[in-house]
Structures are given as structure tokens and as C-alpha cells.
Amino acid sequence: MPRKKLVGEEAWKNIGGMYELKDLIEHKILLPLQNRELAEKHGVIIPKTILLFGPPGTGKTIFARAIAKRLGWSLIGISSIDIRSGCYGERAKGVQQLMEDLRRKSKTVIFFDELEELVRRRTKEASDVDRQVTNEFLRQLPELRKTEDILVVCATNYVEQMDPAALRPGRFDYIMPVDLPDFDARKEVFRIRLKNMVVGDMNLEALAKETEGFTPADIVEVCNRVAQMGFEKEYFQKEEYAATTEDFIKVIRQHEPTVSEEGLAKFKEAKKEFGRAIY
Ligand SMILES: Nc1ncnc2c1ncn2[C@@H]1O[C@H](COP(=O)(O)OP(=O)(O)O)[C@@H](O)[C@H]1O
Ligand SMILES: [Mg+2]
Structure with missing residues (x-):
């Protein structure tokens, strides 16, 4: 058949x-x-x-x-x-x-x-x-x-x-x-979104570790904020800028995950x- x-x-x-x-x-x-x-x-x-x-x-x-x-x-x-x-x-x-x-x-x-x-x-x-x-x-x-x-x-x-x-x-x-998403899935969600961003050498493992309990939508939101930050930096400082792992971690730590423990x-x-x- x-x-x-x-x-x-x-x-x-x-x-x-x-x-x-x-x-x-x-x-x-x-x-x-x-x-x-x-x-x-x-x-x-x-x-x-x-x-x-x-x-x-x-x-x-x-x-x-x-x-x-x-x-x-x-x-x-x-x-x-x-x-x-x-x-x-x-x-x-x-x-x-x-x-x-x-x-x-x-x-x-x-x-x-x-x-x-x-x-x-x-x-x-x-x-x-x-x-x-x-x-x-x-x-x-x-x-x-x-x-x-x-x-x-x-x-x-x-x-x-x-x-x-x-x-x-x-x-x-x-x-x-x-x-x-588990650890590997979180890494993948970052990897996919990062393709459309300007980033330097990234430590995806660190990002995945920092985002335990995040949904993919939370991760996308973090990336969107870093993207905006990079854009503004380059615009106002008039020199090329590539986002760093530290930029991401700073934003991640300010982000309240969607799903609460109760949820x-x-x-x-x-x-x-x-x-x-x-x-
Ligand atoms: N596994 C995944 N990998 C990459 N992006 C994802 C993944 N899951 C969800 N997203 C992204 O996260 C956001 C929310 O996903 P969505 O499908 O709308 O969630 P839901 O319908 O469950 O609320 C969308 O921007 C989507 O593209
Ligand atoms: Mg939906």
C-alpha cells in the first residue's frame, strides 16, 4: 500500500x-x-x-x-x-x-x-x-x-x-x-528566537537554567525586551551592539513567570x- x-x-x-x-x-x-x-x-x-x-x-x-x-x-x-x-x-x-x-x-x-x-x-x-x-x-x-x-x-x-x-x-x-518546557526545550526556544536577534557568544545553558518554570511565551517576552534594548543602545550610542548573556539574565530576573506555583x-x-x- x-x-x-x-x-x-x-x-x-x-x-x-x-x-x-x-x-x-x-x-x-x-x-x-x-x-x-x-x-x-x-x-x-x-x-x-x-x-x-x-x-x-x-x-x-x-x-x-x-x-x-x-x-x-x-x-x-x-x-x-x-x-x-x-x-x-x-x-x-x-x-x-x-x-x-x-x-x-x-x-x-x-x-x-x-x-x-x-x-x-x-x-x-x-x-x-x-x-x-x-x-x-x-x-x-x-x-x-x-x-x-x-x-x-x-x-x-x-x-x-x-x-x-x-x-x-x-x-x-x-x-x-x-x-x-524542560531544560533542553527552553534552550531550543531561545535558540529559535535568537536567530532574529543580534547577539554575541551566548551561553544558552545558563539561560535555560535561569528560566526554570518559564513558559515559551515568557521566554519570547524576555527575548523581545532584550531585542528592544539592543536596538535602543545601538540607536542612541551610534555604534554596533550585540546583546550578551548578562543582558538576558538581567531581564530574566526581572520577569515574573506566567505560571504560579499554585497554577x-x-x-x-x-x-x-x-x-x-x-x-
Ligand atoms: N516550543 C516552542 N518553541 C518556540 N516558541 C514557542 C514554543 N511554544 C510556544 N512558543 C511561542 O510562545 C508564544 C505563545 O505560544 P502559544 O502557542 O500562543 O501558547 P498558548 O496557545 O498555549 O497560549 C508564541 O509566540 C509562540 O510562538
Ligand atoms: Mg493560544
């Missing part, structure tokens, strides 16, 4: 580290989608819906974009907050309309961001509208799953705020945590409770 390779390898290269998650996505999601017949021959269930969860700034959006690139498919991004505010029509009706439209797509990654807004817990205190929106989305998702050649990628920073029914088997094929503890809990990915 013919074997089709993935495309857009540079999309993976722009994501530093995260090798386990890349491997998982490649083997369990992208290759079966790209090689449907061969996968079905072996009884593999073709994945249709995945959920990425993790603290803000860990790379959920960059992964969703990279997934589309690696398949060579188009990407549609849908903000759950827009749905909630009625951009697609009256709440539950808007969800229904939108999902019907999406069923006509082909070779498309459909990215729902901030999913917790769409499937809020149906508690006693929840408003009728909230409950109706959650109901409608949960009703429509299995319908959308019947469409060929689409992949629904959902992302949330707050998986614990989602209605538990959304997390039961049958709705998502994989529920995958997106972790904080990290919550994420670890959520991983135990909701993570449903086979490594």
Missing part, C-alpha cells in the same frame, strides 16, 4: 523541544490521517477530535497551526468567546449553524480556542444560556466527527472548568497536556485526572 509522508517539516522545527508531544501527534494523529487506508487496514480508528490543555503560553496555538502545516491542510480558527458573544447568531442556534457550516469543510484543521468558554460546566448555578450552549456543542461534536478529512483541534487553559461530559471517551480521541499544582492535578494520551 502507498505510504504518504508528512509535509511542512519546518513547522516542527519552529517549535523548540516538545519531542514527546510531536512524536505522539505525528504517529497517532497525522500519519493515520495522511494514510487512511493503511491505518484502516490495521483497524486504527482515524482521529477526528483532539484536545490540548495546559497553562497559557505553553504552545497550544503554535501546535494547532503546525498540525495544519504538517498535513498540508487549511486552518480555520474559531474563538469560543466570539461564539459566546453571539458573533455566529443567537448562542445555541449560533453553535448549531456554525457546526453545520463546518461539516462542509474538507482537508481542514478546525481550531477551537478557549474551549472552556464553549463547554462550561452545567452546574445548578450555570445560566440557561450556558447550559444550552454546552448541550448544543456536545450534541454537534459527534456529528462533526462524521466528516471525512477534517481534524478538530481544541485548546483550553482551564480543562478543569469544562463540563465533564466533554471529557468522556467518544468526544475526544486524545486529550493531551502541553507541558512547560502549576493545578495543572499537575489536571494531568492526572484528564490526560488521556498513550505515550
